[in-house]
Amino acid sequence: MSVPVQLEAPTVSGPEEGPERSDFWVYLARKVGAAIVSFIMLLVVGFVIFSLMPADPVSALTRGRPTSDAQMTHLRHELGLDKPLWERFLTFVGHTLSGNLGYSYEYHQSVSTLIADRLWPTLLLMGTSTLISIWLGMWLGIRAGWHPGSVLDRSASAVSLALWSVPTFWLGLILLVVFGSGSVGGIPAIFPAGGMQTHGTAGGLALSHITDVAWHLVLPCLTLVAVIFAQYVTIMRSSIIDERGNPYLLTARAKGLRDEVVRRRHAVPNALLPSVTVIFLQIGGMIGGAITVEVVYSWPGLGYLTFSALRIPDLQLLEGTFIVFSAAVIVCNLFADLLYRALDPRVRRQ
Amino acid sequence: MSTTEQTPAPRPAPDPGPPVAEKAPSRLKPVGRFVVSVLRMPSGFFGVLVMVAFVVMALTAPLFIHPSDLEVTKATGPLLASPRHGYPLGTDPAGRSVLLLVIWGSRTSLAIGVMATVLTMVLGATIGLVAGHYQGRTGRLLMHVTDWFIALPSLPLAIALAAVLGQGAASITIAIGVTSWTGTARLVRAQTLAVEARPFIERARALGATDTQLITRQVLPNVMPLILVSSTLTVASAILSEATLTFLGLGDPTSVSWGSLLNNAFMQGAVTGGAWWYLVPPGVAILIIVLGFTLVGRAVEHVLNARVQPR
Numbered sequence: 001m002s003v004p005v006q007l008e009a010p011t012v013s014g015p016e017e018g019p020e021r022s023d024f025w026v027y028l029a030r031k032v033g034a035a036i037v038s039f040i041m042l043l044v045v046g047f048v049i050f051s052l053m054p055a056d057p058v059s060a061l062t063r064g065r066p067t068s069d070a071q072m073t074h075l076r077h078e079l080g081l082d083k084p085l086w087e088r089f090l091t092f093v094g095h096t097l098s099g100n101l102g103y104s105y106e107y108h109q110s111v112s113t114l115i116a117d118r119l120w121p122t123l124l125l126m127g128t129s130t131l132i133s134i135w136l137g138m139w140l141g142i143r144a145g146w147h148p149g150s151v152l153d154r155s156a157s158a159v160s161l162a163l164w165s166v167p168t169f170w171l172g173l174i175l176l177v178v179f180g181s182g183s184v185g186g187i188p189a190i191f192p193a194g195g196m197q198t199h200g201t202a203g204g205l206a207l208s209h210i211t212d213v214a215w216h217l218v219l220p221c222l223t224l225v226a227v228i229f230a231q232y233v234t235i236m237r238s239s240i241i242d243e244r245g246n247p248y249l250l251t252a253r254a255k256g257l258r259d260e261v262v263r264r265r266h267a268v269p270n271a272l273l274p275s276v277t278v279i280f281l282q283i284g285g286m287i288g289g290a291i292t293v294e295v296v297y298s299w300p301g302l303g304y305l306t307f308s309a310l311r312i313p314d315l316q317l318l319e320g321t322f323i324v325f326s327a328a329v330i331v332c333n334l335f336a337d338l339l340y341r342a343l344d345p346r347v348r349r350q
Numbered sequence: 351m352s353t354t355e356q357t358p359a360p361r362p363a364p365d366p367g368p369p370v371a372e373k374a375p376s377r378l379k380p381v382g383r384f385v386v387s388v389l390r391m392p393s394g395f396f397g398v399l400v401m402v403a404f405v406v407m408a409l410t411a412p413l414f415i416h417p418s419d420l421e422v423t424k425a426t427g428p429l430l431a432s433p434r435h436g437y438p439l440g441t442d443p444a445g446r447s448v449l450l451l452v453i454w455g456s457r458t459s460l461a462i463g464v465m466a467t468v469l470t471m472v473l474g475a476t477i478g479l480v481a482g483h484y485q486g487r488t489g490r491l492l493m494h495v496t497d498w499f500i501a502l503p504s505l506p507l508a509i510a511l512a513a514v515l516g517q518g519a520a521s522i523t524i525a526i527g528v529t530s531w532t533g534t535a536r537l538v539r540a541q542t543l544a545v546e547a548r549p550f551i552e553r554a555r556a557l558g559a560t561d562t563q564l565i566t567r568q569v570l571p572n573v574m575p576l577i578l579v580s581s582t583l584t585v586a587s588a589i590l591s592e593a594t595l596t597f598l599g600l601g602d603p604t605s606v607s608w609g610s611l612l613n614n615a616f617m618q619g620a621v622t623g624g625a626w627w628y629l630v631p632p633g634v635a636i637l638i639i640v641l642g643f644t645l646v647g648r649a650v651e652h653v654l655n656a657r658v659q660p661r
Contacts, residue, residue: 161641170633173616173629177626181622296616326502
């Protein structure tokens with residue numbers, strides 16, 4: 001079964017003879033163009049889900065509140081629901097592009113304001129967890145892949161598999177009940193049970209506030225790292241295994257370099273290249289974990305906001321978070337493409 | 351999964367007609383050999399064992415669990431009590447036995463997992479077959495759509511879909527299917543391309559087969575084994591997604607599943623109350639079943655790769 005795998009490699013077209021610089025602009029334009037197309041598709045999907053699929057958005061909005069028919073008609077007119085479809089879509093696109101994601105009747109605030117307020121906690125949580133996971137995953141993956149089949153390799157694979165099979169939120173619940181409740185097996189409540197800061201403490205950049213936030217960050221971060229670092233181990237491991245057979249490593253060994261130096265100075269830099277892109281592509285998958293972890297630890301970020309919107313349900317707010325999450329992923333993917341080209345000279349000369 | 355059950359027969363079935371058999375050998379025979387080699391791997395054997403055990407448990411649960419044991423108003427046990435005599439895994443805040451709840455929960459979790467997988471396979475296989483067969487503009491467009499869906503964060507999309515469709519098993523199933531068909535589509539497309547390069551497709555085309563006939567009669571039967579084996583990995587992730595979506599409160603509030611048990615535990619203060627016996631069992635059940643399906647999936651992949659590489 002010789003599978004003619006059609007690897008859809010980025011075929012860099014454009015002026016063949018042109019200097020590298022103009023090639024770069026062509027590449028950049030293509031990638032940015034693809035990202036813009038993705039974003040337009042995102043808007044279409046968002047519009048279909050939130051504006052076409054609900055039978056009557058107005059009655060969903062006013063659920064649980066006494067509303068007269070006249071008020072309903074007025075609301076319908078205000079939301080533009082009496083206009084033709086294409087006009088509604090264009091209005092929606094226009095609003096989204098100008099940062100107007102609608103109005104949350106539940107919070108009596110504009111959705112963009114709500115999202116902007118919650119952005120920073122999510123970035124803090126996801127950023128910290130990603131950095132730790134990348135570091136840990138690479139450290140383990142490099143060592144596991146360097147000696148495939150070794151004890152370290154097999155235990156790293158087993159732990160990765162087990163952690164992959166665990167629902168993120170459940171791991172969070174267990175860590176919380178063990179280390180945050182103070183009522184299991186005599187283990188004191190070492191870490192706070194949720195939230196981002198102790199009630200009644202002042203914000204700002206005071207050192208006490210920073211340590212307080214860091215203290216609250218430990219368990220959510222630990223949960224996320226436990227679930228996502230395994231992916232980085234797998235990526236780095238297979239990347240190193242691919243490099244191992246290369247003749248340049250034989251040369252390095254023949255020069256008499258120590259095994260550790262061969263790995264660190266010769267194999268790892270080459271193995272890093274393919275991993276970097278994949279790491280950025282993983283961010284989309286991470287968002288799911290971040291949502292549930294924020295829910296478990298009532299971390300006041302976008303995921304918790306999504307959860308609160310879900311329980312009401314506040315469709316405008318859900319639409320806003322959906323678009324922000326997806327747009328973030330599109331931006332990350334674009335960044336991964338550009339970074340790959342910047343890091344790997346071979347892609348440039350294709 | 352009907353093909354896998356009848357296949358481990360040691361004796362190959364007699365081939366029908368000699369000339370046809372040479373060109374199109376029995377498709378069940380290689381599947382049978384395949385299942386045997388998966389079962390010979392320790393991880394594959396363990397995984398199949400777990401799968402069978404859970405399926406048997408889910409199917410036989412009504413024989414030893416009376417519905418009144420699971421009703422909040424009729425439960426007789428102590429409220430939110432730690433494991434004790436008669437309640438090996440403790441009780442929930444309504445006095446129901448956690449052990450019985452977890453066993454009963456396997457029914458919903460497995461059912462939604464399997465239903466979502468079927469939906470995923472149908473969606474993914476259709477798109478993959480069409481994209482692989484019509485290799486021009488249509489195929490490229492479909493692959494672009496697939497790539498776009500792969501990049502999209504699946505949980506926010508699933509939450510959005512399930513929220514709009516309303517609480518319930520059906521909306522969760524649809525949400526999982528819509529967000530997870532992409533992997534299958536890519537796999538099926540690659541296999542379709544491989545199958546279409548083989549001479550019997552050209553022969554069928556020369557005999558005047560239409561596109562639809564080619565896809566359904568020639569390509570699909572050859573892609574089918576791959577679709578079936580790849581579904582084991584999909585079931586694992588579908589069960590995880592079901593648990594996550596139900597935990598977030600998108601499931602049917604009246605039915606018992608592992609996700610809804612954890613949702614209840616979380617909402618009713620099992621965490622702050624330190625009721626670990628209410629939190630641990632549903633998660634461990636998810637862990638074991640997902641591990642089982644994943645191990646089978648990996649064993650299958652391993653066997654597939656071992657077959658492909660030597661050629």
